[in-house]
Amino acid sequence: MEKHSYHLASYHSPPKVQVSGLNEVIRYLTELTLDAFVEAARNVPYQQIESDLFPGIDLWVRRDDLIDPIISGNKAYKLLYNLIEAREQGKDTIVTCGGAWSNHIHATAAAGQRFGFKTVGIIRGEHPPALSAMLQDAERFGMELRFVSRSEYRRRHEPGFPESIGVDMARSWFVPEGGANQQGAKGVMLLGNVIGETCPVPFDQCWVPCGTGLTLGALAASLPASIELVGVAVLKADKSIATAAAEWGGSKVALQPPILITDGHFGGYGKTSGALEDFQNVAAQQAGLNLDHVYTAKATYSIVRTCSHNRQKDEIGDTPRVLLLHTGGLQGARGLASSKGLGLV
């Protein structure tokens, strides 16, 4: 991806950076109630970044990765109403599915342990000779792992899928892959409402990485109309993302569709490049911004590309106030490290 390689030269001279307004106290979600969760969401810090990395914009990051160090980012919001409803219905087990590096599996296993549910993870592919760091965590959190072949896994959206592979659903609540159900969307809408209530400055834009598109759609339905929503597709699936965003966001999305950036995926899901890795390192060192290569780094890099594009056009106007949603996913960064034989990051 040639067009992504431009900025590296400028990274060699250390940018001026000042990080303000962040009190990185580690907080945990300790209670499964709506009130406790809303309070935690309202306390999520907004980090202002003054950095030469992002010229011409006033960049803030809402640090939802800090809502909980393990049940982190948009996963926490997607799980909230699933867990509340499971408990209300007397279910004692959460069943879900995903791949070997799924942030959703990781968060579900941790949430189950924290809030007293058994968890079952249906994992795509045969049992590997060695479990990924994520799957090791999930087992440590008490999740029972069931490996299914890729062909079986393709049936994950069919009704009765867990039963068909022998999972007892009598006292279980099923959460689809990635937390993509009505309850998941309702949780992300809560996030959009909380942003509307808590934003420290009036933002012009809110940027978010997109996988399934549920987060994009639910935010489009719930953010104040004054904030333009921009999604960055992290995989080559812009059509399905737009369709999912419309499905989960409903009529509001049809009226005011979010912008979807489709050329910032670096070759596909989980793919990366030297330019992206360099960018991640600089963002961490110079701006105190830890990003994962699958989701948040790609969204942030797209912001950089847009800054540069605007600067080239030499546009003069008010400095846009841009909010980046840090959707978590930092545990997944270990996937890249392990694929390169590095230690954990």
Ligand SMILES: Cc1ncc(COP(=O)(O)O)c(C=O)c1O
């Ligand atoms: C860290 C992170 N950011 C963003 C997303 C994208 O969310 P969605 O699938 O709702 O588009 C995901 C997962 O799906 C994620 O794990």
